[in-house]
Amino acid sequence: MSTSEPIDLYAFQDYRLYLDAYYRGRKAVDKKFSHRFIGKEGKFDPGLFSKIVQGKRDISPSMVFRLAALLKLNKKQTEYFQCLVLFNQARLHGERKHQFEKLMAMRGVQAKAVEQRQYLFYSKWYFSALRELLDFHASDGSDCDRLARQLMPPIKPAEARQGLELLEKLGFAERDASGRYRIKDRLITTGYGNPGLNANNFVLESLELAKGAIDRFPAAVRNLSTVTFSIPRERYTHYEARIREFRRGLMAEIEKEKGTDVVYQLNLQLFPLSQPRPGGTFG
Helix, strand or coil: CCCCCCCCHHHCCCHHHHHHHHHHHHHHHCCCCCHHHHHHHHCCCCCHHHHHHCCCCCCCHHHHHHHHHHCCCCHHHHHHHHHHHHHHHCCCHHHHHHHHHHHHHHHHHHCCHHHHHHHHHCCCHHHHHHHHHCCCCCCCCCCHHHHHHHCCCCCCHHHHHHHHHHHHHHCCEEECCCCCEEECCCCCCCCCCCHHHHHHHHHHHHHHHHHHHHHHCCHHHCCCCCCCCCCCHHHHHHHHHHHHHHHHHHHHHHHCCCCCCCCCCCCCCCCCCCCCCCCCCCC
């Protein structure tokens, strides 16, 4: 029995959403296709499928292949589904990044080109820095060696050229009547594609820059400070909100600035340095 409309596995970055879409599509044309039927065919508890879709349970390695057979996935689709499960269930950023890049490679021409470019944009710090540099450093793309040297630390001219091309393709920059690149919007966010992964890529790159800034710049032009404190665990959301409020206010003020002449990077991090009191855990 086929679904009323083909469910494109390669269009999904969350296997739970795919399973839900497949179930609903198949159920629409086959009333016998129930959670009980899935459990019987997959040889597992009938309620397990529902818990997986709801995010209450993960998929074990052996269940990947049982579900793939149930969903009638071919060899290539099964490999993609397996990678999708590993990506969604990975806890460490490095593993998620590795699996995401495998997903992009397996999707090939079926992957949206803009999605791949957006992911690439946040994989290197200098793409964002180049964009800000264009706000006051006019370029038509013929002076990539000069642009490359303008950044701190300097990058390669080829990297600067790649950055300009990427900014134009993404719509973050455009050429004016004279052929020079101009930024389109002062503020952008990671709110597309896979925002969590994009943001983590960018944070890791930014942290490396902060480490180097200690030796790269005199104290008069940099501000690196830390504070360590203890709070009730339930008050974390309060302080997180304070940081968001500060950041929004700061960006609103920055957006109104005129006569910009230097690019800065601001990092804000708030994370635990201990487990909660004895017996507690973050999960």
